[in-house]
Amino acid sequence: MISRTKKVLSALALAGALAMGVAAPAYAENYPPVTPAPEANIVITGTVTPGATITVTFPAAVFANAETVTFILTGESASGASLANMVKFAVETANLGSRTAAADGSVNARVVLPSNASGTYTLTGTSASQPGGVSAAIRVSAAGGDSGGDAIAETGTDSTLLLTAWIGGGVLVLAGGSILVARTVRRNREGVHS
Structure with a gap:
């Protein structure tokens, strides 16, 4: 026994x-399936320096038509960052506010970097069609370099x-x-x- x-x-x-x-x-897959555009097509325009206002453009088809996209900025000394024309401020990792995606699913986020910005920041846009978010890396240079064109999406498990x-x-x-x-x-x- x-x-x-x-x-x-x-x-x-x-x-x-x-x-x-x-x-x-x-x-479960989203229905209808939403296939985001290649992350390399995320464009950062403007001079990426402390205190500067930059525009991060997420291309068409990344988000659904006219949906609300919430932006979160993560980075060192991010307490002075905000979405342009918004009152909300970021602290380390904080919600910067929301924008409505265009009819083609594209959305622009104008971000005001903190005056003491340094290092790399991650701007993540999340929405109902992209609950995991789509991210762009923003590298701040003290000398005033442009980080546009080489934004990298965050991926992982x-x-x-x-x-x-x-x-x-x-x-x-x-x-x-x-x-x-x-x-x-x-x-x-x-x-x-x-």
């Missing part, structure tokens, strides 16, 4: 490990998927450890009673 229980527990542990290791979330995998792995390790401890305690008790 004990041997059978061990086999069942081992099979359940193995099945749990396989289920957690193979499990992945299912993602969903951090919640990675967190779920780590939590699932931790649960399996704890379950395996608990089984080993219970087995050791049982063996010790059997040795004492013999």
Whole structure:
């Protein structure tokens, strides 16, 4: 009977490990599918220097017709940044405000950089059709260089998927450890009673 229980527990542990290791979330496609334009087509115009106003243009078909696009700026000393003609300010990573996309899905974001801007900033536009966001890197040069033309989109994996995998792995390790401890305690008790 004990041997059978061990086999069942081992099979359940193995099945749990396989289920957690193979499990992945299912993602539904947007309908109708929205295919964003190549990220290299994001254009940054203006002199990218501290305190300057620049325009970041997300091309046609990136966002849906006339939808609201929310902009978030992330970067060092970003507390003085804002969307031009907007009152909202950014702090490290902050919501700069929203703009409405044109009929073709394009949108321009005029960003006022902080007066003490330095390094690289990331401007991300998110909307209902692009919930993961479309990003452009803005490199500020103290001398007054133009960073237009080489904007890079942020890509990567969903951090919640990675967190779920780590939590699932931790649960399996704890379950395996608990089984080993219970087995050791049982063996010790059997040795004492013999």
